Amino acid sequence: MHEPGQEEKTYVLNFGPQHPSTHGVLRVELQMEGEFITKAAPDIGYGHRGHEHMAENRNYQQFLPNMGRVDYLHALAYNQGYCMAVEKLTGLEVPERAEFIRVITAELNRIASHLLWVGAYLLDLGAFTPFLYCFDDRENILDLLDRVTGSRLTYCYYRFGGVPKDIDDEFMAGCRAFITRLRGRFKDYDDLVTKNIIFIKRTRDIGVISKEQCVRYGLTGPMVRGSGIPYDIRKSEPYSVYPRFDFEIPIGERGDIMDRYLVRIREMAQSLRIIEQALDKLPDGPIMAEKVPKRIKPAAGEVYQAVETARGEFGCYIVSEGDIKPYRIKLRVPSFGNLSILPEIAVDTLVADLVAILGSIDVVVPEIDR
Amino acid sequence: MLSERIKKALALLKLEKVEGGDYGKTGYHVEAAADPGQMPEVAKAMLAEGCFLESLTAVDYPAHFTLVYHFASYEELCRTVVHAKLDKRLMATSITAVYPAANWYEREVYDLFGIKFAGHPDLRRILLPLEADFHPLRKDFGATASNA
Amino acid sequence: MDNLVRILGTDLGRMLAGLIGVIALVSVNALFLIWMERKVAAHMQLRPGPMEVGWHGAIQTIADALKLMGKELITPAEVDRSVYLLAPIVVFLPVLLSFLVIPFSQTLVIRDMNVGVLLILAFAALTVLAILMAGWASNNKYAVFGSIRSVAQNVAYEIPLLITVMSPILMVGSYRLTDIVAAQEKFWFIVSQPLAFILYITCATAETNRAPFDLPEAESELVAGFHTEYSGMRFGLFFLAEYTNMFIVAALATIFFLGGWRGPVLPGWVWFLLKVYAIIFLIMWFRWTFPRVRFDQLITFAWKILIPLAFANLLLTALVMKLM
Numbered sequence: 001m002h003e004p005g006q007e008e009k010t011y012v013l014n015f016g017p018q019h020p021s022t023h024g025v026l027r028v029e030l031q032m033e034g035e036f037i038t039k040a041a042p043d044i045g046y047g048h049r050g051h052e053h054m055a056e057n058r059n060y061q062q063f064l065p066n067m068g069r070v071d072y073l074h075a076l077a078y079n080q081g082y083c084m085a086v087e088k089l090t091g092l093e094v095p096e097r098a099e100f101i102r103v104i105t106a107e108l109n110r111i112a113s114h115l116l117w118v119g120a121y122l123l124d125l126g127a128f129t130p131f132l133y134c135f136d137d138r139e140n141i142l143d144l145l146d147r148v149t150g151s152r153l154t155y156c157y158y159r160f161g162g163v164p165k166d167i168d169d170e171f172m173a174g175c176r177a178f179i180t181r182l183r184g185r186f187k188d189y190d191d192l193v194t195k196n197i198i199f200i201k202r203t204r205d206i207g208v209i210s211k212e213q214c215v216r217y218g219l220t221g222p223m224v225r226g227s228g229i230p231y232d233i234r235k236s237e238p239y240s241v242y243p244r245f246d247f248e249i250p251i252g253e254r255g256d257i258m259d260r261y262l263v264r265i266r267e268m269a270q271s272l273r274i275i276e277q278a279l280d281k282l283p284d285g286p287i288m289a290e291k292v293p294k295r296i297k298p299a300a301g302e303v304y305q306a307v308e309t310a311r312g313e314f315g316c317y318i319v320s321e322g323d324i325k326p327y328r329i330k331l332r333v334p335s336f337g338n339l340s341i342l343p344e345i346a347v348d349t350l351v352a353d354l355v356a357i358l359g360s361i362d363v364v365v366p367e368i369d370r
Numbered sequence: 371m372l373s374e375r376i377k378k379a380l381a382l383l384k385l386e387k388v389e390g391g392d393y394g395k396t397g398y399h400v401e402a403a404a405d406p407g408q409m410p411e412v413a414k415a416m417l418a419e420g421c422f423l424e425s426l427t428a429v430d431y432p433a434h435f436t437l438v439y440h441f442a443s444y445e446e447l448c449r450t451v452v453h454a455k456l457d458k459r460l461m462a463t464s465i466t467a468v469y470p471a472a473n474w475y476e477r478e479v480y481d482l483f484g485i486k487f488a489g490h491p492d493l494r495r496i497l498l499p500l501e502a503d504f505h506p507l508r509k510d511f512g513a514t515a516s517n518a
Numbered sequence: 519m520d521n522l523v524r525i526l527g528t529d530l531g532r533m534l535a536g537l538i539g540v541i542a543l544v545s546v547n548a549l550f551l552i553w554m555e556r557k558v559a560a561h562m563q564l565r566p567g568p569m570e571v572g573w574h575g576a577i578q579t580i581a582d583a584l585k586l587m588g589k590e591l592i593t594p595a596e597v598d599r600s601v602y603l604l605a606p607i608v609v610f611l612p613v614l615l616s617f618l619v620i621p622f623s624q625t626l627v628i629r630d631m632n633v634g635v636l637l638i639l640a641f642a643a644l645t646v647l648a649i650l651m652a653g654w655a656s657n658n659k660y661a662v663f664g665s666i667r668s669v670a671q672n673v674a675y676e677i678p679l680l681i682t683v684m685s686p687i688l689m690v691g692s693y694r695l696t697d698i699v700a701a702q703e704k705f706w707f708i709v710s711q712p713l714a715f716i717l718y719i720t721c722a723t724a725e726t727n728r729a730p731f732d733l734p735e736a737e738s739e740l741v742a743g744f745h746t747e748y749s750g751m752r753f754g755l756f757f758l759a760e761y762t763n764m765f766i767v768a769a770l771a772t773i774f775f776l777g778g779w780r781g782p783v784l785p786g787w788v789w790f791l792l793k794v795y796a797i798i799f800l801i802m803w804f805r806w807t808f809p810r811v812r813f814d815q816l817i818t819f820a821w822k823i824l825i826p827l828a829f830a831n832l833l834l835t836a837l838v839m840k841l842m
Contacts, residue, residue, distance in 0.1 A: 011659070013659050020741060021739065035663070122809060125809040125810060126729060126730065126808075126810025127808060128559070128563075128806060129559075129563050132563035133564070136564055196808065196809065198730055198809045198810070198811050199809050201812070202809060202810075350814065351663075352813060353812070355739050
């Protein structure tokens with residue numbers, strides 16, 4: 001309460017932690033003047049589970065299932081990043097076929113993540129129907145991945161030195177059918193969403209991020225690509241068998257929400273291209289490295305391995321002291337860096353814009369909280 | 371070559387160590403070691419080369435903390451790591467003024483390790499509740515899977 | 519029997535029978551509309567919608583209504599009690615009264631007043647008051663937001679709505695709704711007033727707070743807007759009012775532009791209801807297709823586009839009337 005006569009212009013609006021548009025338990029403390037935001041302070045950590053601390057108290061294999069639970073939407077990229085880091089540390093060679101399978105499944109998972117984002121994002125903007133269209137498509141991917149990984153969401157499929165289960169003809173046929181299906185759907189999304197005047201008005205020139213801001217805030221993923229920087233780990237720091245595939249890195253021009261949206265849509269088409277090529281070129285052979293030790297006990301040293309998830313760069317930093325447990329694991333998650341720019345770009349926008357901007361960052365809150 | 375330019379720029383700062391890294395083994399192109407007090411200058415030099423702060427974290431060794439800074443570039447493949455050994459009784463120096471990205475990373479390090487950063491604008495806990503009285507990633511925190 | 523006829527013959531009797539009829543209609547209509555909305559949405563979204571209770575889920579809404587009635591009525595501690603409790607009633611009454619003057623067929627009208635249009639529009643304006651009461655009394659920032667938005671929006675959209683309906687009124691020269699329908703003997707006014715029809719539908723969507731203009735209750739921004747703090751049947755009343763409002767604006771659209779009860783073969787009231795539900799389907803179609811506009815865009819749209827267009831249409835109508 002304040003004294004009578006004393007004028008108070010601003011007030012605080014608690015946006016979350018329980019709010020339909022924060023996609024998880026994220027809280028943003030807003031200083032408001034009318035409907036305009038004068039200050040936005042994200043408050044994170046509601047879902048902190050201490051993954052990094054868990055890592056120090058488990059051996060390398062035991063920590064693997066945690067990787068499906070950091071970013072539950074693109075879990076396979078986390079599987080891949082962690083496995084590659086450990087493989088690098090121990091010098092394990094992954095057979096070619098296993099690398100191909102990893103790429104196919106990780107790209108399918110990427111599309112699933114993007115589809116969910118498109119749907120949930122449009123729901124934020126008040127369009128309900130695209131959400132169900134996207135989920136309808138995504139369902140196909142979940143069914144496919146269910147076949148090989150055994151789970152639909154928190155995958156734990158890759159192992160040190162390869163993958164435990166081979167893909168079969170039915171999976172491959174299902175992938176090809178899905179590629180054809182999704183390619184046909186892009187036009188629907190275009191007609192329903194991209195050309196919609198209300199959607200354009202809500203996203204054009206809103207939440208603009210400059211290249212300079214990208215560097216200072218260490219943004220990665222569609223956030224930088226929307227701003228016109230062609231930075232994608234799959235191309236910039238090629239890993240696995242990605243260099244063997246022909247694909248492009250879509251980028252935007254203005255760095256606004258619309259560009260980030262378009263980048264993600266076009267990325268799905270590129271992922272389809274990668275999957276198609278990988279299916280064509282899939283070599284025969286083993287799916288696990290021959291001599292994988294029962295006890296992973298790398299020599300002392302450290303390693304940093306980056307992979308591109310649907311949200312940006314996931315970096316797995318492992319310090320080993322020559323023990324069966326890692327001495328320290330740092331998970332560099334993309335959403336953490338990406339969200340930190342919110343206070344800067346949310347100022348002087350409306351609440352409705354905040355919803356649009358926050359959605360366009362594509363945060364996965366458990367990933368930020370770890 | 372960006373790595374050569376970075377090495378040259380860092381050499382000017384008279385750091386403890388600046389050398390090429392074994393990319394195939396560690397994922398680093400440039401490895402450097404610096405005093406925590408030198409970090410703002412290092413950060414300025416890295417920003418001048420167009421690099422972004424990829425990650426900032428710490429490791430708790432029995433005798434000291436080591437702050438680990440990773441830098442990478444959008445333009446060219448080149449990852450730089452800077453290790454900064456920090457005496458457990460001393461404060462680190464914040465690089466938030468150079469890289470706003472460091473703001474949250476430093477808060478996280480403070481939260482999990484209890485390392486204070488001089489010059490940080492808003493050093494509060496970020497992941498744990500504000501009233502927590504522990505720093506879980508310190509090795510003396512204990513709590514293994516069996517006794518947690 | 520004679521007595522009954524005599525009683526019904528009087529004004530009071532007519533009013534009483536009307537009131538019972540209206541309440542029945544409102545309830546059945548809301549039940550039907552909610553089911554229809556869910557079905558329309560479902561089929562647009564490639565899913566079947568409610569299927570379990572009754573034929574294709576036909577009595578699902580009855581089950582929902584029963585559940586809603588069984589819910590605890592929560593009154594949050596810090597609310598302004600009297601206003602908070604009054605708001606759901608205030609939102610509902612004017613909606614009910616609007617039915618007084620709506621002609622379902624040539625004879626099926628409770629009270630054929632010569633200021634019918636004005637009465638309906640005046641009652642429609644009262645809804646804003648209830649929403650403001652609900653939002654303000656809830657003592658919740660999101661609710662206040664929702665009600666402030668609602669007031670700004672309704673004030674902005676009432677103006678073009680009024681001006682738009684002035685054009686057909688100008689052509690007829692009467693505020694009486696039956697006169698307006700009677701004047702459409704040769705052709706429906708949608709033919710001579712296509713722009714007015716489009717403007718009317720746009721404004722009506724905004725007046726009833728339906729997507730893409732559902733800002734007062736934009737769930738992704740304001741959680742649930744003005745009715746965030748309402749539960750059980752109190753929330754149910756807001757819900758009922760929303761759907762009944764939809765019926766009223768659709769009924770007006772039918773009367774003004776689609777020739778009211780006019781149509782071949784079938785009886786008048788069937789034609790009337792068919793047209794009304796067609797318009798409602800259109801409004802539902804909007805909701806499941808468009809994203810939500812932003813608040814400033816909404817207000818700009820009303821003041822800078824709709825109002826000038828409505829005035830232009832009115833002027834044009836007047837000019838043509840004069841020349842003819």
